[in-house]
Amino acid sequence: MSEAPHLTFDLEKPGVSKGDLVVPKGADCEALSLPVFSLNKGEGPRLLITGGCHGNELEGPIVARRLIEWLPEAQTCGRIIIVPVLNPPAVQAFTRNTPIDGLNLNRVFPGRADGSATERIADAVSRILLPTADTIFDLHSYGPGWEFPLVNTTHPVADPGLMAKTIRMAEAFKLPMTLIWEHPETPGMFDTLAQNQGKVFICPELGGGEVGAEALAIYEAGVRNGLIALGLVEGKSDYLTFRRQNSVQALETRRSSDELYSPARGIFEPRCSMLDEVKQGDLIGVLYPMDSLTADTIDVLAPGTSIVCGIRSGSYVEVGEFIALLGRPLNR
Amino acid sequence: MSEAPHLTFDLEKPGVSKGDLVVPKGADCEALSLPVFSLNKGEGPRLLITGGCHGNELEGPIVARRLIEWLPEAQTCGRIIIVPVLNPPAVQAFTRNTPIDGLNLNRVFPGRADGSATERIADAVSRILLPTADTIFDLHSYGPGWEFPLVNTTHPVADPGLMAKTIRMAEAFKLPMTLIWEHPETPGMFDTLAQNQGKVFICPELGGGEVGAEALAIYEAGVRNGLIALGLVEGKSDYLTFRRQNSVQALETRRSSDELYSPARGIFEPRCSMLDEVKQGDLIGVLYPMDSLTADTIDVLAPGTSIVCGIRSGSYVEVGEFIALLGRPLNR
Numbered sequence: 001m002s003e004a005p006h007l008t009f010d011l012e013k014p015g016v017s018k019g020d021l022v023v024p025k026g027a028d029c030e031a032l033s034l035p036v037f038s039l040n041k042g043e044g045p046r047l048l049i050t051g052g053c054h055g056n057e058l059e060g061p062i063v064a065r066r067l068i069e070w071l072p073e074a075q076t077c078g079r080i081i082i083v084p085v086l087n088p089p090a091v092q093a094f095t096r097n098t099p100i101d102g103l104n105l106n107r108v109f110p111g112r113a114d115g116s117a118t119e120r121i122a123d124a125v126s127r128i129l130l131p132t133a134d135t136i137f138d139l140h141s142y143g144p145g146w147e148f149p150l151v152n153t154t155h156p157v158a159d160p161g162l163m164a165k166t167i168r169m170a171e172a173f174k175l176p177m178t179l180i181w182e183h184p185e186t187p188g189m190f191d192t193l194a195q196n197q198g199k200v201f202i203c204p205e206l207g208g209g210e211v212g213a214e215a216l217a218i219y220e221a222g223v224r225n226g227l228i229a230l231g232l233v234e235g236k237s238d239y240l241t242f243r244r245q246n247s248v249q250a251l252e253t254r255r256s257s258d259e260l261y262s263p264a265r266g267i268f269e270p271r272c273s274m275l276d277e278v279k280q281g282d283l284i285g286v287l288y289p290m291d292s293l294t295a296d297t298i299d300v301l302a303p304g305t306s307i308v309c310g311i312r313s314g315s316y317v318e319v320g321e322f323i324a325l326l327g328r329p330l331n332r
Numbered sequence: 333m334s335e336a337p338h339l340t341f342d343l344e345k346p347g348v349s350k351g352d353l354v355v356p357k358g359a360d361c362e363a364l365s366l367p368v369f370s371l372n373k374g375e376g377p378r379l380l381i382t383g384g385c386h387g388n389e390l391e392g393p394i395v396a397r398r399l400i401e402w403l404p405e406a407q408t409c410g411r412i413i414i415v416p417v418l419n420p421p422a423v424q425a426f427t428r429n430t431p432i433d434g435l436n437l438n439r440v441f442p443g444r445a446d447g448s449a450t451e452r453i454a455d456a457v458s459r460i461l462l463p464t465a466d467t468i469f470d471l472h473s474y475g476p477g478w479e480f481p482l483v484n485t486t487h488p489v490a491d492p493g494l495m496a497k498t499i500r501m502a503e504a505f506k507l508p509m510t511l512i513w514e515h516p517e518t519p520g521m522f523d524t525l526a527q528n529q530g531k532v533f534i535c536p537e538l539g540g541g542e543v544g545a546e547a548l549a550i551y552e553a554g555v556r557n558g559l560i561a562l563g564l565v566e567g568k569s570d571y572l573t574f575r576r577q578n579s580v581q582a583l584e585t586r587r588s589s590d591e592l593y594s595p596a597r598g599i600f601e602p603r604c605s606m607l608d609e610v611k612q613g614d615l616i617g618v619l620y621p622m623d624s625l626t627a628d629t630i631d632v633l634a635p636g637t638s639i640v641c642g643i644r645s646g647s648y649v650e651v652g653e654f655i656a657l658l659g660r661p662l663n664r
Contacts, residue, residue: 018624018625018626033623035622035623035624035625036625037625058599058645058646058647058648059646061599061620062599062601062620062646065599065601065620065629066601068625069629084620084625085622088622091599091622091648092622092648094647094648144476144477145476147544211602211645211646211647212479212602212605212643212645212646213601213602213603213604213605213643214605216601216602216646267390267393267394267397267417267423269394269397269398269548270543270544270545270548271545272545273544273545273546288393288394288397288416290367290417290420290423290424291365291367292350292367293350293367293368293369293400293416294350297397297401311544311545313390313543313544314390314391314394314543314544314548315390315426315543316390316423316424316426
């Protein structure tokens with residue numbers, strides 16, 4: 001058994017601290033050092049902000065680094081701990097999963113001290129960082145290959161009190177959309193672990209391969225709105241401008257009817273944009289068989305009245321690949 | 333020696349024909365069939381439209397497939413041959429280069445009949461398709477990981493008459509930008525082979541990972557404008573709306589001063605958007621060292637007054653990676 005995971009500094013120290021979360025070495029790699037920022041202003045909310053869980057979602061690490069620059073001037077109380085990159089090997093490889101063991105960090109929580117690299121990261125985060133916070137902002141994005149709005153997502157939570165509190169917190173970001181995504185039972189998610197401990201877990205997603213300056217600014221402003229709502233930062237919370245949206249939509253998406261999959265292999269062409277309203281029979285996209293120009297193209301149609309929450313970018317797809325996510329106003 | 337590359341149909345046949353360009357088998361893979369469309373309306377310009385040279389640039393294949401749907405109603409004269417996917421193995425793998433031999437199709441022209449898969453594709457295209465056309469539209473895009481406008485690019489051509497003709501043709505697309513990109517001597521490009529034969533070679537590029545419905549519509553309208561300018565299709569050519577642009581800018585970019593490279597490894601954050609005007613010292617982007625939160629961030633500054641032609645999306649970069657392309661109005 002190697003050394004235990006630990007922080008290189010004392011979280012109780014007042015003011016700004018910077019150091020590392022050390023994830024012990026194992027059979028598959030040397031010890032990893034995850035840079036950690038902490039700003040302790042005493043009494044108040046205890047927040048953990050994480051980014052870079054998936055290595056091809058770079059918005060989170062960038063927004064986290066920007067926060068570290070201005071929080072010392074802005075935070076008035078409580079304690080905020082920031083880990084810009086939870087999974088450094090995946091970020092360096094620009095892969096969703098960890099290249100060392102091929103695992104998805106967001107499927108192995110709470111992890112294992114004697115497991116592979118990804119499991120050891122999850123173990124260190126679960127044991128050292130998660131207990132320090134009542135609220136977690138885990139900064140994700142939808143990843144390359146999709147057109148996806150700036151959205152705060154949460155999956156349905158069994159406890160109705162925690163569900164309501166989570167939706168309120170998510171909406172306080174004032175991102176263009178809050179999405180309650182009915183999700184299959186997925187073991188090992190960071191979300192579930194935190195929610196089972198009664199914590200508010202917020203997961204902003206920003207999609208598409210284009211991590212542009214404008215989208216980053218809106219993402220950062222959304223997180224700032226969340227900090228204001230928690231009372232950690234003073235200031236006025238603003239609605240954000242993104243595409244045609246200047247208000248918050250709360251949508252829900254049902255697993256059975258709102259996830260569209262490719263009916264064949266071929267090149268998918270999106271025929272709608274995110275946030276478009278569609279009704280039954282409207283064209284969502286077209287599939288072009290690649291092997292022949294005489295084979296018919298296949299129309300992908302909307303099964304009912306809905307709003308396009310996300311649409312796959314033009315790409316080659318196999319049969320059964322996820323190509324569009326629809327939603328409808330949240331039934332509160 | 334296996335069979336020679338050939339078409340499965342007769343290009344001289346009037347009207348619409350569909351079939352394949354057969355690329356013979358070799359030591360590394362079986363024969364490849366590239367679907368080909370031809371519409372022969374007799375006298376007039378002879379145009380070749382190709383897409384999917386690089387497998388992670390899907391705009392071209394999609395726009396090519398859309399053209400095939402409406403050209404039979406619209407084309408009035410001449411002959412148009414369309415190959416939506418030049419490199420099927422690369423498109424299926426969503427990789428720039430061919431997965432079979434690791435080669436970049438746009439670096440091996442004119443190819444080799446006894447070479448590897450990529451070289452055999454280039455050989456078939458050079459020998460069977462290129463001689464059929466006076467003008468080539470090779471539909472590219474900038475690929476994932478960049479914010480890049482809809483732009484028609486050409487590299488400087490030695491023959492001033494052909495250069496002027498090429499720029500006129502490129503501008504006729506009325507895409508938001510026409511870019512004359514000074515490029516290092518790069519052997520094996522399709523462009524160079526065609527230009528050395530006195531042909532007009534047009535290479536639209538559309539960047540970013542997001543192959544969305546709106547961008548595809550503009551790309552297609554640009555190609556339609558090009559067809560109208562050639563006299564192959566009747567109709568009115570329109571300026572296109574993209575971001576804040578509603579006119580054509582012709583820019584040039586110089587190799588020595590306008591290509592910016594990462595000064596260090598870390599996470600790059602873009603601080604400007606494409607088409608932004610910047611002056612000397614303006615912030616183009618920021619580099620965050622990943623290994624430590626105490627190491628200083630590095631500012632990437634504009635070397636002079638220029639227009640941002642392309643900007644890398646937020647991503648992990650090694651030292652020396654290409655992160656921004658600047659330009660200035662074309663000095664005619």
